[in-house]
Structure formats: C-alpha cells, structure tokens
Amino acid sequence: MESTLTIAQTSKKFNIPTSTLRYYESSGLIDPVQKNESGHRVYTEKEFRRIRFIKTLRSAGITIEQIKIYVDLFHLGEHTIPQRKQILIDQLKILEMQAETLQNVISDLKDTIQNYEDTLVKRELEQRRKQI
Amino acid sequence: MESTLTIAQTSKKFNIPTSTLRYYESSGLIDPVQKNESGHRVYTEKEFRRIRFIKTLRSAGITIEQIKIYVDLFHLGEHTIPQRKQILIDQLKILEMQAETLQNVISDLKDTIQNYEDTLVKRELEQRRKQI
DNA sequence: GTAACACTTAAAGTTAACTTTAAGTCAATA
C-alpha cells in the first residue's frame, strides 16, 4: 500500500527540479534517500512530508541554513522540541514583520497607481474639453 | 534652504552602505549624482526621494532589474505613465500573491508551534502525575 | 610637508540557492 516514486515522478509531483531534490538531500534538508537495486532513489511518504515542509518554508524565503538547523534538531530527538519550537517562534516573528512590510509596500504601490490613474483621467478630460 | 548631504551622511540617514549607494547609481537606479569641487557626491532631496522609493521596493524583494525598468520609463517622460502604471499593477499582483503565501506559511507555522506546545504541556502533566 | 581623512573609480570577491555539465552505471529494447 506504500506508494513510492522515482526522482522524476517526485520532481513532477512537487514541481521541483530533480537537481534541486538532490541538492536538498546533499545539503541535509532531506535525509539520505533509500536506493533500489539499480542505485536509484526511491521516494516515500516520509520524503514527501519533508519536501512539503521545505517547500512551505522556502516559499516564505526561509533560508536553507535555517531549515537545516531545524532538521538537525529534529534528528536529535524529542528532547529538542523546546528548541525547535523556539526556532519556529523566531521565524514566525520574522515572517510577521515581513508580512507587515509587504502590506506597507502594497499600500504605497496602490497610492502611486491611484496617482497615475488620476493623472490619466485628468489628461483624458482635457482632451475631451479641447474637442468641443 | 536646500539641505544636501555627503554620501556618508546619506548612508547613515537611510542605513544603506555607501558602497550600495554607489552601486545603485552605477546600476542606473539613481541618476548620476552631482559632484562638488572635490569630486565628491552631493545628495539632495531628489536623491532622497529616489532612495526612499528604492528602499521601499527592495524591502518587498522587487529586483534591481524591475526597478531599473521602471526608472528607465520614468526618464522617457510623461507619455510612459500608462506603462509605468502597468508595471506597478503587475508588481502589486505579485506582492499580493506573496502576502497570501506568507499568511499561509504563518498559519502553518502557528499550527506546528501549537502542536509542540501541546506535546510539551502533555509531557509536563505526565511528569506531575508520576510525582504523586 | 606629511599624515589623516573623506572621498573617488574599477575590478575582483562573496554568498545563497540553485543549475549545468561530464562521465559513468544499469535495465530494457531494437
């Protein structure tokens, strides 16, 4: 019942290049993946969970190095839960600040766009006035 | 009444290294800055506005290249306002997607932290039970 | 006059996160 995938299939499933999957493994974000008789990697649910986790964190810009620190603690066992929790709390704070920054830039940008819009509308009106 | 600053003072004011200010100029994000008799750059309100603009966009991760495209259109004059507006609208869309992604990661992270918290509390309770 | 200081330029170096290349292994297929 355990469904396993090749590196190519895993690559498709997550839309991550095979080279990147190998790179994540060689960087220690993904534990050494089991190989079949031909020496090819066999990806299982365990890897899928890890890849999902990495993808989530990377999508928020969390660095490979930070993810590595977390994964290393994970390997050290249950007693590292307080540290892992702290890392996530720290990252969370950073992300919340980033979200705020992003919201500010979004507001700024909306204002600037609105100014341009006003300019264009004004210009349009002047054009029409001239045509009468 | 026009207050001007040296590169070192401008660097302090915006908390951007002097090397980065020169780099922005050489990349065309900042127009060639006027030099005084000794050949030193003299920063004025015009530059401050531009630096503020760049800092805002960079803080949201907008690339130097994208900012350059915008600045180049700016130089081409008023008739590029529709294109400039479109660039900002496109960037805005990207940022809004990023903000959404970020919010999802934040939620995910909060869940994971809560799980850890639950584990820790449970552990604590077990400890107490054993002590009775 | 010479040392210190604040700048200048051009070019080389750095870092993160990949990506590409080169050379080789293995199993199935013509």
Next chain:
DNA sequence: TATTGACTTAAAGTTAACTTTAAGTGTTAC
C-alpha cells in the same frame, strides 16, 4: 550486442545583490 533512457556522482558554472579591495585625489590638521 548496441543503443536508449533513466538514473548516478562530483564538480563547475550561474545569477542577483551586494561588498571588498586597491590605487589614487583633494582638503584639513599638525
């Protein structure tokens, strides 16, 4: 049996955004 396709590794290359270095100029302080 030879070619094809899917993989393997190790190492080199790429890109963005800086940062550092090296060599030089001009003004002020001793």
